[in-house]
Amino acid sequence: MSVKRESVEQIVRALGGSENITAATHCVTRLRLALKDESKVDKATLESVDIVKGSFMANGQFQVVIGPGLVEKAYEYFLDLTGMEQTTKEKVKSAAEEKLNPLQRAVKTLGDIFIPLLPAIVTAGLLMGINNILSGKGIFYADQAFIDVYPAWKDFAGMINLIANTSFTFLPGLIGWSAVKRFGGSELLGIVLGLMLIHPDLLNAWGYGEAVAKGTVPYWNLFGLSIEKIGYQGQVLPVLVSAYVLSKIEQFLNKRVADGFKLLVVAPVALLVTGFLSFIVIGPLTFAIGNAITSAFVYVFDTLPVIGGLIYGGLYAVLVVTGMHHTFLAVDLQLIASTGTTFLWPILALSNISQGSAALAMMLISKDEKVKGMSVTSAVSAYLGITEPAMFGINIRFRYPFFSAMIGSAIGAVVITLSHVKASSVGVGGLPGFLSILPQQWGVFFIGMIIALVVPFVLTYFFGKMKKQQQSSQIETKKVS
Structure with a gap:
């Protein structure tokens, strides 16, 4: 797909015109904008533009999802059409922050601090997962680890562990x-x-x-x-x-x-x-x-695992929408530092998988070819830990997929919290997430993953069919009357 100037003109008009845009920049996939008045945005028109895969508001910035490779050309047309000068992400952030309340600013500050660290932390989590596979008992052999049976691999695993632990040390x-x-x-x-x-x-x-x-x-x-x-x-x-x-x-x-x-x-x-x-x-x-924060979370999930899993599993996607999920990365790291493991991160992985499954079900529900294409690509992205395309491009847009994903995530979270499933590190929050889970708890975590894969898909399909039947009934009623 190529970017046409006419498509970007439609985007500008849907945003309320150039006079409604204070500053603009872009990242790998999205236009990031500071707007004067978000209420002037015509989201229906905006998301009907051929190159637009979704839009959402986060941390005071209005973001239009276009996709890698296309967003750069779209940005060039955008600057030309609006008469704006190329600016930096920091200036757009500064303009957007003026509209944030103190709590939103605090959350955004934590996000600004921890997001740049994610590549190091996630990489460490993946490598620690490989070490867990090599050194964990009961994975390949009943009561021995792989490195116990094949001692030649012991130093190899040790070196991987050293590289992985560096980010946390x-x-x-x-x-x-x-x-x-x-x-x-x-x-x-x-x-x-x-x-x-x-x-x-x-x-x-x-x-x-x-x-x-x-x-x-x-x-x-x-x-x-x-x-x-x-x-x-x-x-x-x-x-x-x-x-x-x-x-x-x-x-x-x-x-x-x-x-x-x-x-x-x-x-x-x-x-x-x-x-x-x-x-x-x-x-x-x-x-x-x-330590007090850690103790509080540990107490809730130890004594009331059903309540803890239900609330965190069901509402984690809402935290992502508000941007508050970044604060819980700090909690995960604190839990790992204090106890050696975290019981929150496994729930995050299930939430991401659930959002992907709900988006994937829309491929069978929608007749819109654009939505069908987006549902597949955004589902794959969510399964690999990036939920923005699925959540903002599909699930929130149609609502019932978003709620279906929340239900599936909550059920899966209850199952794994009842069994006290824990991760030794923060890794990729999707299907590869099992690598960060303690090997002896893989079985229960896989059950949670299956729930997160199946339940949101089935619920989204069911609610979608019900909605179509209701719409058909309304149409028939109008014809009769």
């Missing part, structure tokens, strides 16, 4: 880089801050509980003040708050220190002050908060 360094960048500070200082919090001289956070029990926690003595000498391996909150403080101190100093002295003053003072605050105040406080 040095997670504070990754978060420090991304968070300080988001808050407007020096990215290099963010990396140093994150690595400082996991320095080898500190007690490893994973051994903190045992050290407390044995009374062997090391301390710094600062003029009579005892400070626990512990690291924050795998922790999220300590480095997030510290990164914010570091950025603000750096910005404060940059405005007040003469250019000739900045190299000698700004970075050393900012890092030194933030370091002391991190170990004395920020670290202990946020470490306690993080």
Whole structure:
């Protein structure tokens, strides 16, 4: 398919004209727009344009799904037709943020911090899955692991595990880089801050509980003040708050220190002050908060697994629509850091699969060739962990597929939470997701996957047929009257 100028003209008109568009940019698949008034958008007309695969509002930006390869040409026509200049994603984000409330801004900030880390985290999850297959007992042999039967593979699995664990071992360094960048500070200082919090001289956070029990926690003595000498391996909150403080101190100093002295003053003072605050105040406080959050989730899913699975499984897709799902990536990472596993991420995988199955069923329901084509491609995308095309291009548009997917996801989530299915890492949130699940729990997880594949498909098909029958009955009634 090629992009025609007339198609982009239709898009501009459906958006309320060029006067309704404040700024525009694009990503790999979508036009990303900041609009003055979203109510002026004619979504029916917009989504009837041949090159448009869907549209949605997220984080204050109106996004038009066009597809890879086509969006670049569409953007060129878009700029020419609107008379706008090419702009950056940051400027569009800035324009869109003006309409966000404080909660939306907080959620968006977390998304801006964690989304750039996804390639490293997902890659680590996939590689850890391979290691789990090689080292997990009961997969190939009843009571032995593959590497026990074939010792030559042991070091191979060990090397994979080292590569996979790097992202999680040095997670504070990754978060420090991304968070300080988001808050407007020096990215290099963010990396140093994150690595400082996991320095080898500190007690490893994973051994903190045992050290407390044995009374062997090391301390710094600062003029009579005892400070626990512990690291924050795998922790999220300590480095997030510290990164914010570091950025603000750096910005404060940059405005007040003469250019000739900045190299000698700004970075050393900012890092030194933030370091002391991190170990004395920020670290202990946020470490306690993080553990409290973890304990709360663990309590709910341990004591009320049906309720936990039903709510999170049923409403995860709604969190995606609002953008709040990014906050739960931080919770997943906190759970992994505190307990070694996460019970939330497996539910995410089932939710994505459910959205794909609901979209796929529309291939049998709809008579529109464009919808049929989109249903297949968007379903494949959802099965591989990317649900935007399925959710915004098909399911939300027709509504009943979206609700069918939520029902299927909720049922599947209840099944796996009752069996306490857990993932050792965050991986690809779709069909390949089983690689991140603890191998001994694959059987139950596969049952959940089958539910997520079948139930949304059947419900969507059933509701679609009912809707068609109702429409036919209405038409016949009008003819008779």
